[in-house]
Amino acid sequence: MSVSLWCEEDQSRTEAASSQLRAAWDPTVSGRRVIQRLLRVEERYAPSVLYIALIQREPERREELAKWALEVCCECGCDEAVFPLSVSLLDRFLSASLSLPVSPYCLAAGCILIASKLAECDNVTADALCAAAEYSFQPSGLREMERVVLATLRWDTAAVTPQDFLPHFLASVEERGDGGLLATLRRHGDTLAAMCACDSRFLGAPPSLVAAASLNCALRGLGNKGPAQLAVICEALAELCQADLVVLQCYSDMIEYALRQRLSSGLQQGKEEEEVEDERPGTPTDMREIDF
Known part of the structure; x- marks a missing residue:
């Protein structure tokens, strides 16, 4: 039995889908009980100590990717939850691999794509991310990077931010x-x-x-x-x-x-x-x- 890791999504955005309605804040899902639950879960998504030590020696490259991801999220009008989640995915992937891929911006874009699918109803498209990177990579390569990130993280992507x-x-x-x-x-x-x-x-x-x-x-x-x-x-x-x-x-x-x-x-x-x-x-x- 073959198992596919591809994420199939409709890349087209319609005008009807672009107008999103945000649900009102529900006080019943807040309180100390929810905070305690989040506190227990957040430790699970922390990057490794080795990765943190390596980044502190030369933080410029990682900060450059994070700033680029922030600019792309702002340009694409992403929800405020997309950017921190994409950076968390980026850090966790690098923490697991301890090496940058051939196209670091493709990795950052792949993390944005995954985070957008998790945090938004109308996710950012692969074409928009490729355009933001001035087509230094193609949509096919971006979807391949998305598959690599998901496989590396074992599809555990809903990190606490x-x-x-x-x-x-x-x-x-x-x-x-x-x-x-x-x-x-x-x-x-x-x-x-x-x-x-x-x-x-x-x-x-x-x-x-x-x-x-x-x-x-x-x-x-x-x-x-x-x-x-x-x-x-x-x-x-x-x-x-x-x-x-x-x-x-x-x-x-x-x-x-x-x-x-x-x-x-x-x-x-x-x-x-x-x-x-x-x-x-x-x-x-x-x-x-x-x-x-």
């Missing part, structure tokens, strides 16, 4: 909070957690700790709570993720430092681009020599 903890942590620490504030906290927490997924310094950190630290940083940044309130919420988050309060504060400081680094880097790059634009002559000398 920081985004899985965020709504449950919010529901626990802000039960009586304003709805608009909760939406803002969730959005900021998603952004900070995505930044941590791109930063190899947070590789190996439990997703629950990353989620708690991201929310803690988001609360600090909003500045609508006093020091006493922030201290109480920080203690509650530490209890929820079963981490020491000092460890949570340390990771929160690391996230804030990483955020300042990225903001200063972005400002510096913007200034350099403006200087180059100002120094560039309005009409190049060679233009006057061209016979139109």
